[in-house]
């Protein structure tokens with residue numbers, strides 16, 4: 543198939559999933575065209591089956607806001623026609639599904655261009671519920687030829703909040719277990735255990751809770767914390783670390799391209815989010831044998847089985863999360879058991895080799911169901 547993929551190219555779960563999906567599909571012989579305003583971060587510069595088409599957004603003094611949505615629609619239509627795309631797959635509803643809808647209409651007389659929208663989380667739980675975006679989010683979802691959600695939780699929530707009656711397919715996020723795996727036994731031995739948090743440091747991720755957890759755990763266990771990523775909460779986290787007297791134990795690593803190299807060096811992943819449609823960072827950690835201590839929100843429980851391959855606690859209950867972390871750091875038998883269970887879950891339930899065919903099947907279904915053009 544020839545597939546156009548649109549996503550946010552910056553750091554964030556939806557862009558990462560879209561990029562990894564495109565790369566995996568290319569490995570399986572499909573021709574992939576990324577269409578976005580910048581090169582997605584995890585996309586290699588050169589790759590035979592993968593192409594990147596930049597969207598240029600011309601500005602004009604009259605525009606208070608350059609109309610990216612329109613420039614994207616025009617580029618989608620142009621790329622679809624030139625490269626004879628079979629389908630567009632957009633990640634994150636706004637504005638991508640609206641642009642895809644326009645592109646499909648622009649080409650309607652000349653070519654079929656069905657589009658699939660994958661809902662990732664905040665497009666439904668936060669942004670889509672803003673009064674100014676609610677109706678257009680609902681319309682763009684209802685107009686999609688196929689809709690997927692990254693968890694059953696998000697599927698149910700979308701139905702509930704937007705009253706969507708069309709079928710939506712749940713396809714869980716995935717991880718490439720050949721790339722994400724534990725490191726050789728013995729490496730890193732002798733240094734103090736490390737906690738790790740990976741996010742875009744938005745308020746919804748509650749990264750400051752990681753600092754509180756570290757402060758609590760380090761009262762009894764000598765440990766450190768790596769904070770990977772960047773965003774608006776980073777400054778407040780740095781200040782809190784100073785206030786709580788743990789700044790010597792925290793490393794703010796900034797944005798990192800090779801998470802798979804950092805994760806295996808950690809003992810526990812912290813995911814204290816307020817909302818989480820899935821929790822991709824937890825899955826990547828599990829594949830590396832790093833048990834997550836996460837919050838019991840959204841779709842996280844579809845991934846982390848409490849007490850089996852990680853722990854789930856209430857949002858904001860940093861004392862309970864710290865107690866779980868301390869136990870994992872001091873009980874090596876428990877840690878080994880959870881680490882092995884986490885790897886097994888990643889391999890048997892969420893490996894890309896299991897999940898990617900679900901997208902391929904769905905694309906075929908959507909293309910097959912797309913109404914034929916009049917006279918064709």
Ligand code: GMT
Nearest residue numbers: 554555556662663664818819820821822
């Ligand atoms: O907040 C982010 O990291 C980006 C965000 C998004 O909405 O694009 O991530 C979402 O998509 C990820 C990939 O599908 C999911 O693993 C995250 O759970 C989800 N984030 C939230 O729901 C807050």
